Amino acid sequence: MILRNxxxxxxxxxxxxxxxxxxxxxIANVNTPGYSRQTAQLSSTVxxxxxxxxFGTGVNVTNVSRSMDPILAQSQIANNSLTSLAQTxxxxxxxxxxxxxxxxxxxxxxxxxxxxxxxxxxANTPEDPLSSLNxxxxxxxxxIRISGMRQQIVDGQTAANQEISPLVTQVNNLLDQIAGLNKxxxxxxxxxxxxxxxxxxxxxxxxVMELSKLIPLQRVATNNGGLILQTPGGDLLIQNDxxxxxxxxxxxxxxxxxxxxxxTGMPAQGLEQGxxxxxxxxxxxxxxxxxxxxxxxxxxxxxxxxxQLHTGxxxxxxxxxxxxxxxxxxxxxxxxxxxxxxxxxxxxxxSFTLHVLDAVPPTVPGxxxxxxxxxxxxxxxxxxxISAVAGVTASVxxxxxxxxxxxxxxxxxxxxxxxxxxxxxINAFFNGSTAADFSVDAAILSDAGRIATxxxxxxxxxxxxxxxxxxxxxxxxxDQAVSIDGSVAASPVQRAANxxxxxxxxxxxxxxxxxxRQAEASSLASQRASxxxxxxxxxxxxxxxxQRAYEAAAKVIQTSNQMLxxxxxxxx
Amino acid sequence: xxxxxxxxxxxxLAGIRNQLQTQADSTDQISxxxxxxxxxxxxxxxxxxxxIRHVQKGIDSGLQAISVAKLRLGSSQNALSQMVPxxxxxxxxxxxxxxxxxxxxxxxxxxxxxxRLQEQLLALSNxxxxxxxxxxxxATSSTAITLDGAGNAVYQGNTQDRVVAITSxxxxxxxxxxxxxxxxxxxSSIQALKTALTANDVTAIQNSVNTLTAAGxxxxxxxxxxGGRLSSVGLREQTFFDMRTQMExxxxxxxxxxxxxxxxxxxxxxxALQAAYAEVSRLGNLSLVNYLK
Numbered sequence: 001m002i003l004r005n006x007x008x009x010x011x012x013x014x015x016x017x018x019x020x021x022x023x024x025x026x027i028a029n030v031n032t033p034g035y036s037r038q039t040a041q042l043s044s045t046v047x048x049x050x051x052x053x054x055f056g057t058g059v060n061v062t063n064v065s066r067s068m069d070p071i072l073a074q075s076q077i078a079n080n081s082l083t084s085l086a087q088t089x090x091x092x093x094x095x096x097x098x099x100x101x102x103x104x105x106x107x108x109x110x111x112x113x114x115x116x117x118x119x120x121x122x123a124n125t126p127e128d129p130l131s132s133l134n135x136x137x138x139x140x141x142x143x144i145r146i147s148g149m150r151q152q153i154v155d156g157q158t159a160a161n162q163e164i165s166p167l168v169t170q171v172n173n174l175l176d177q178i179a180g181l182n183k184x185x186x187x188x189x190x191x192x193x194x195x196x197x198x199x200x201x202x203x204x205x206x207x208v209m210e211l212s213k214l215i216p217l218q219r220v221a222t223n224n225g226g227l228i229l230q231t232p233g234g235d236l237l238i239q240n241d242x243x244x245x246x247x248x249x250x251x252x253x254x255x256x257x258x259x260x261x262x263x264t265g266m267p268a269q270g271l272e273q274g275x276x277x278x279x280x281x282x283x284x285x286x287x288x289x290x291x292x293x294x295x296x297x298x299x300x301x302x303x304x305x306x307x308q309l310h311t312g313x314x315x316x317x318x319x320x321x322x323x324x325x326x327x328x329x330x331x332x333x334x335x336x337x338x339x340x341x342x343x344x345x346x347x348x349x350x351s352f353t354l355h356v357l358d359a360v361p362p363t364v365p366g367x368x369x370x371x372x373x374x375x376x377x378x379x380x381x382x383x384x385x386i387s388a389v390a391g392v393t394a395s396v397x398x399x400x401x402x403x404x405x406x407x408x409x410x411x412x413x414x415x416x417x418x419x420x421x422x423x424x425x426i427n428a429f430f431n432g433s434t435a436a437d438f439s440v441d442a443a444i445l446s447d448a449g450r451i452a453t454x455x456x457x458x459x460x461x462x463x464x465x466x467x468x469x470x471x472x473x474x475x476x477x478x479d480q481a482v483s484i485d486g487s488v489a490a491s492p493v494q495r496a497a498n499x500x501x502x503x504x505x506x507x508x509x510x511x512x513x514x515x516x517r518q519a520e521a522s523s524l525a526s527q528r529a530s531x532x533x534x535x536x537x538x539x540x541x542x543x544x545x546x547q548r549a550y551e552a553a554a555k556v557i558q559t560s561n562q563m564l565x566x567x568x569x570x571x572x
Numbered sequence: 573x574x575x576x577x578x579x580x581x582x583x584x585l586a587g588i589r590n591q592l593q594t595q596a597d598s599t600d601q602i603s604x605x606x607x608x609x610x611x612x613x614x615x616x617x618x619x620x621x622x623x624i625r626h627v628q629k630g631i632d633s634g635l636q637a638i639s640v641a642k643l644r645l646g647s648s649q650n651a652l653s654q655m656v657p658x659x660x661x662x663x664x665x666x667x668x669x670x671x672x673x674x675x676x677x678x679x680x681x682x683x684x685x686x687x688r689l690q691e692q693l694l695a696l697s698n699x700x701x702x703x704x705x706x707x708x709x710x711a712t713s714s715t716a717i718t719l720d721g722a723g724n725a726v727y728q729g730n731t732q733d734r735v736v737a738i739t740s741x742x743x744x745x746x747x748x749x750x751x752x753x754x755x756x757x758x759x760s761s762i763q764a765l766k767t768a769l770t771a772n773d774v775t776a777i778q779n780s781v782n783t784l785t786a787a788g789x790x791x792x793x794x795x796x797x798x799g800g801r802l803s804s805v806g807l808r809e810q811t812f813f814d815m816r817t818q819m820e821x822x823x824x825x826x827x828x829x830x831x832x833x834x835x836x837x838x839x840x841x842x843x844a845l846q847a848a849y850a851e852v853s854r855l856g857n858l859s860l861v862n863y864l865k
Contacts, residue, residue, distance in 0.1 A: 097610060102611070109626065116629075117629055120633050120636075121633075123736075127703070127704055128702070464730055472743065475740050476741055478630075479630075479740045479741065498619070500618060501618060501619035503611050504615025506615075530574045533579065535575070535576045535577070541860070
């Protein structure tokens, strides 16, 4: 019986020592990120029946459990993903803020306003060359501002796109790491029924947390300690020790690459819903792309609507030759179906009037109508029709531009109901079709007197120097809601103001999400610390308990030893 | 709930971060005097600011346009009002020369004076404003009126009025054309008087008294009409000034920061920040380890 006492004492010594080991591990990892507090589970060993009675055989550490809440971990993964998404959006949007200007620095709205103020001054003093010069300068400001702004946003878009590729590599590395840890956990835990791979599970949880910052995840735990990870779209990413890698797909046209699975080449579904990768995709494909689209729409509407009016007008300079700024690569095709002309689809059946001021009064007062039939009339035909008018010739040059030459005669256009002049940019104010290629017509840049203020008289073809009808019509665009591209009709200034406001609201939404998600993260971290965190005071108290128990077990052994000594002395 | 020291540190750190953000925002607002200056600070508010500024630009531009209109109308009124006494002098001459006792020589001398008056009227009709003829419509490359061989006035301008845009859609007519009946009456009546005097035709001279009176009345009416238009422009200008004041007030209300409120927030934040810093240093002393030494 005395020997049993010794064994019981020994089991206690060993058990308390193991328990102190666990406490030591907890204290050592008090500041380790992702560490889950461990607890030694002590239980009495199987009793021994002697003479019909059960006698205890000591104590044993049956298990070292890990304190963690899987539901909480799932919430943290989801929140991590959304926090990272919001932070990426916040940072990405902040990078392009300068392009939208501020209340102290002139932005696009101010530049547009200044252009229309100059236009108003020109309308009010059309014969003043300084007014024309002012309009020329302000128009150039718009061109610089709008194309510069677009470039800055596109740079932001490109920067977001460039970040995606290394991020995909990082995701693949983490997927491999998690699959490797899965394998270790399965091997470790299958070696014994009570063997928990606590530290490996912590490492795997940390890796999953890291991964959730990059991409959105759905996490499914399996009974045997394994783990399945999926995208929100249900695509499998990891199953136990098998990971599926991601890659950048091929870029289609001018668009950016999608992310797809390496093994199947199929796109990964739902990646845009969270994580840094989701944030970059959203920035690149939704927000920045949206701003670029809005700017392009603003530019297209401004270019075309101003040109519609300007092409039918004339300035102080007596122009004898016009060359279209747009060049056709197929002048034999119907003008409204010419793929190289951005606004060709706007050409409709109608006509424009050509005035040749060859004498006072001109040979043909009131001008000659040049008819266009959509789907039929070609640029070559228009050149022939114009050449049939006395005092003027027209041809399509080697570059595909329509050249209308009056020789010594001043020529002017009016009343273009077909939109041909605006589409081919003949006597245009602006050139281009988007914010990227937006520019002031080269003829106007070299001579502000080409800026149209009035128009040739419909009956006499006379051009009055102080006629401001065209300048007034262009000025009316200041507050006129128009749309030529299916977008919501709005004035140019409204479009620019809406763009700045949309940007501001996007930033506000991202800021709000970041604040909310950070508060959520803080709350979840606090809950996790409450369950899994190490409390130094608790551990010290536990350590004292185990230390005292160890001392007591040693006393049991000492007492048993003394008893054995006493017994042995009887035998001597 | 179990509490760990890490939780307390995290909580303090989050609080300090929030208070520092409050400090940065408040300092930004106080230094700029505005609630926001960038679209990211208040998307909708920023748009309202842009809208108000757009309206302000329109008002300022409108006021510039009104000054152009006032100058042109004022110049027109000035020229027209100078015509009236000339016509009155012609009337006086007509009445004097209608006296049957006067000789042909005296009437020839009077005809010479009428010629001078006619020249003055022609000069006034061809007055320029900023280098362009005032009464020729938009045909500014020619004079408004020339006299043909018979001394009749021939209008050289066009029928298009000079309009000034005071907004993008609202225009004001700022000129008077010399093809107006008042001009026609003035030149035909004075030419008739001149012809009658030269021809020593008493009856025609007597008739010209009536036509000159009618022409003078027509010119006076035209001058008054221009005065009325000027007055109307002045009223419109006043509405623009009122709008400008309103917009300035609105912009101020919309953008200006409530300094007292922000300063209070800043002080509260500073107090909270100091307390948080103190707590961080105190927290380190609270541990069982200190009692186990």
